[in-house]
Amino acid sequence: MNNVAEHIAIIMDGNGRWAKNRGHNRTKGHERGVEVVRKITVYCSEQPAIKELTLYAFSTENWKRPKLEVEFLMKLIERYLRKELPFYLKHNTRFETIGDLSRFSSSLQKLISQIKEKTAHCDGLVQNLALNYGSRNEIIRAANTVISANGELTEQALTDQLDSSSDIDLLIRTGGDHRLSNFLLWQAAYAELFFTQTLWPDFTKEELQRVINKFEKIERRFGGLK
Numbered sequence: 001m002n003n004v005a006e007h008i009a010i011i012m013d014g015n016g017r018w019a020k021n022r023g024h025n026r027t028k029g030h031e032r033g034v035e036v037v038r039k040i041t042v043y044c045s046e047q048p049a050i051k052e053l054t055l056y057a058f059s060t061e062n063w064k065r066p067k068l069e070v071e072f073l074m075k076l077i078e079r080y081l082r083k084e085l086p087f088y089l090k091h092n093t094r095f096e097t098i099g100d101l102s103r104f105s106s107s108l109q110k111l112i113s114q115i116k117e118k119t120a121h122c123d124g125l126v127q128n129l130a131l132n133y134g135s136r137n138e139i140i141r142a143a144n145t146v147i148s149a150n151g152e153l154t155e156q157a158l159t160d161q162l163d164s165s166s167d168i169d170l171l172i173r174t175g176g177d178h179r180l181s182n183f184l185l186w187q188a189a190y191a192e193l194f195f196t197q198t199l200w201p202d203f204t205k206e207e208l209q210r211v212i213n214k215f216e217k218i219e220r221r222f223g224g225l226k
Contacts, residue, residue, distance in 0.1 A: 002216060003169070003192075003215055003216050003217075003218060004049050004169070004216075005049065005050060005169045005170040005212050005215050005216075006049065006050065006051045006052065006169055007050075007051060007052040007053075007054070007166050007167065007168050007169050007170075008044065008050060008052070008053050008054070008168075008169065008170045008171075008172070008212075009053075009054040009055075009056075009168045009170070009171045009172070009183070009184055009187075009188065009191070010040070010053070010054070010055050010056065010171075010172045010173070010174070011056045011171070011172070011173040011174065011175075011180070011181060011183055012033060012036075012037070012055055012056055012057070012174060012200040012203075013173060013174050013175030013176075013177060013199075013200055014029075014174050014175030014176070014198075014199030014200045014201065014202075015029035015030045015032070015033040015199070015200055015201060016029050016030075017029070017175070017199055018032065018033075018199040018200070018201040018202065019032075019201075021199075026069060027069070027072050027076075029199075029201055030072070030073060030076055031076065032201040033200050033201050034076065034080050035201075036200060036201055036203055037055060037080075038087065039204075039205060040053070040203070040205060040208060041053060041087075041091070041093065041125070041127055042091060043205035043208065043209075044125050044127075044208075045091040045092065045093050045124055045125040050125060051125065051126065052125070052126045052127075052128060052166055053125060053126070053127050053128070054098070054127075054128040054130060054164065054168070054184065055127070055128070055129055055130065056130045056133065056181075056183050057077065057129045057130055057131055057133075058073060058077065058099075058130070058131050058132055058133070059130070059132075059133055059134055059181065059182065059183070060099075060100070060132055060133065060134030060137050060182070061134065061181075061182065063103075063132075074104070074105070074108070077108065077131070078105075078107070078108050078111060081108075081111050081112065081115060082111065084115065085115055085118060085119070088115070088119045088122065088127070089118075089119065089122070091124065091125070092122045092123065092124035092125070093119065093122055093124055093125045093126070093127050094119045094120065094122040094123070094124070094125070094126045094127070095115045095116055095119045095127055095129070096116060096126055096127070096128045096129075097112055097116070097128065097129050097130070097131050097163075098128050098129075098130050098131075098133050098138070098163035098164050099130050099131045099132045099133030099134075099138070099163060100132050100133075100137060100141070101131060101132060103132050104131070104132065112131075128164060130183070130184075133163070133183070134182045135180075135182045135183055135184055135185040135186065136182055136185070138162055138163050138186075139158070139162070139185070139186060141161075142158050142161035142162045142163075143158060143161075145161045146158060146161055158186075159186070162186060162187070164184070164187055165187075166187065167187055167188075167189070167190065167191070168184055168187045168188045168191040169191060169192065169215070170191060170192050170194065170211070170212070170215050171183075171184070171188050171191040171192070171193050171194070172193075172194045172195075172196065172208070172211055173193075173194075173195050173196070174196050174198050174199060174200045174203050175196075175197075175198075175199055175200060176195070176196075176197045176199075177195070178195050180193075192215050192218055194211045194214070194215070196211075
């Protein structure tokens with residue numbers, strides 16, 4: 001079929017279980033997960049066909065986790081981003097986010113804004129980090145924006161106001177669960193879904209390529225007939 005996975009989205013699940021299986025604190029799994037983010041981003045940046053990579057980093061539901069773990073994740077995200085600017089520039093990768101950033105600290109919001117600005121000229125891969133993201137929240141925010149502007153709530157009008165208006169071609173979830181967990185529900189309407197038992201810290205570029213190879217052979221009809 002020769003499908004092209006221009007926009008890949010990944011639900012990065014399994015960090016905590018990976019750490020627990022090795023007798024470590026859950027935070028160790030999150031730290032290892034960050035390393036995999038870099039490796040997968042590099043790999044995608046080297047594939048001319050891949051234009052966007054969207055990663056589910058922190059959901060609106062993740063605030064329900066233990067306070068200490070949430071605090072660690074906030075520090076990890078900030079520490080990760082402070083180190084990433086040279087990485088993004090080296091790999092010609094533009095950094096973007098989806099989600100409601102208003103709940104984050106002012107310092108983290110400022111850092112995110114700075115990295116977006118400094119990578120805006122990069123014309124290679126776009127890496128979208130989903131931060132304080134929930135698809136239902138995104139859709140409600142977009143609908144309210146259209147309504148506030150006294151506009152007609154059409155499919156295109158809503159799409160234009162979403163955090164990401166780009167449709168997903170391929171959505172992967174690691175960690176063994178088979179659900180979308182409130183991730184890109186609108187954008188993934190016609191995405192091909194792949195679920196793997198591999199925990200995110202063990203996910204490799206080789207496994208990603210195997211998934212892409214399978215995706216390329218799928219007959220995609222989008223509701224029509226071929």
